[in-house]
Amino acid sequence: MTLTVSMTVNGESVSADVEPRTLLVQMLREHLGLTGTHVGCDTSQCGTCVVHVNGESLKSCTMLAVQAEGADVTTIEGVADGETLHPMQQAFHENHGLQCGFCTPGMIMSSLDLVKNNPDPSEREIREWLEGNLCRCTGYHNIVKSIDAGAKAMRS
């Protein structure tokens, strides 16, 4: 049995026929071809799958696609302005905030939610906010620096 699910993804109306068990991340990646959202675990702990649903960050691997019916979804593909990177993406680029880059989409989507509610986060607040985003490469230090710089760029 399939269900037709419709939602707005990165400003565009989309719909897909999915099974009830289809996860939001599977719909994004496999039905819509938006492979910027990653899957790094099966325990809801790594945060590589973070997207925004109705303006809030959440783990798209831990939500059914049908639960996003009618929702407004933003993925990493939706944050740049055409060819111009979003200030937060630019900050990761300039501060060497990634090595393999697998965790980066989730890091950026999570940090954008932080900055939305807390435009000038302290280093400690950034580190605490990243509790649900794991990186196996960088040691986090440059990610924290990137988010600090990205938040600063977004303020100005």
Add this chain to the structure above:
Amino acid sequence: MYNFEYKKAGSVAEAASIIGADADAKLVAGGMTYIPTLKQRLAAPTTVVDMNGLGDLAGISVAGDTVTIGAMTRHAAVACSADVAAAIPALADLAGHIGDPQVRNRGTIGGSIANNDPAADYPAGLVGLGATVKTNRREVGADDFFIDMFETALEQDEIVTSVSFPKPVKAAYMKFPNPASRYAITGVFVAQAHDGVRVAVTGAGPCVFRVAAMEAALSSNWSADAVADISVSADGLNEDIHASAEYRAHLITVMAKRAVAKAG
């Protein structure tokens, strides 16, 4: 994940009738425990009944000395609530340290207590404050709600609708978190609650429990020193790759001391 039918509940009564008629139909609230369980094929429900449309189950209200939190209220909403911070700051603090921001944006108080994970934080808050759980059928005191590991007083078709917390004189929660998930390896909630001193321990045993010796000591002398020499036996405590039973027993005293100091 095994496949299932999906039903978005339009009311608590509708959700209750579906899960009442079919023992293999299950509720999903925030999905932060249940969806990972489905992904691991540890559950094979016939129907998943989604509570996310039940807006009247979400929200926080304060009446007199009681804070009432609807079952579908997300952890993030409790953590950020000015009303909770004013009336019971220890509860806002507890909610703000559950998991990570994305777990807090989805996970609900109703799902957390219905699940009764031995390492969950809310059970300590409910028992530590002497809260009352309201369901679609009745009211149950927190002391009688949590029965055993992943087991509560809920019947098959019973749904948590809200939890009421009487405002304490003072309270605090301290946990030693698992460094990966932030679940409590051991967490202790202490309070000068509406009905006397309460000390509730989560994470250490199969289910939240109170420590009568600490409650008696704190009743006559509210200070970290009063609990410093009280130890809880390691018999029957949890043991896993994260901590031995003896280590957890030791943590109970350490976290109790820190919680009393934090409560002031």
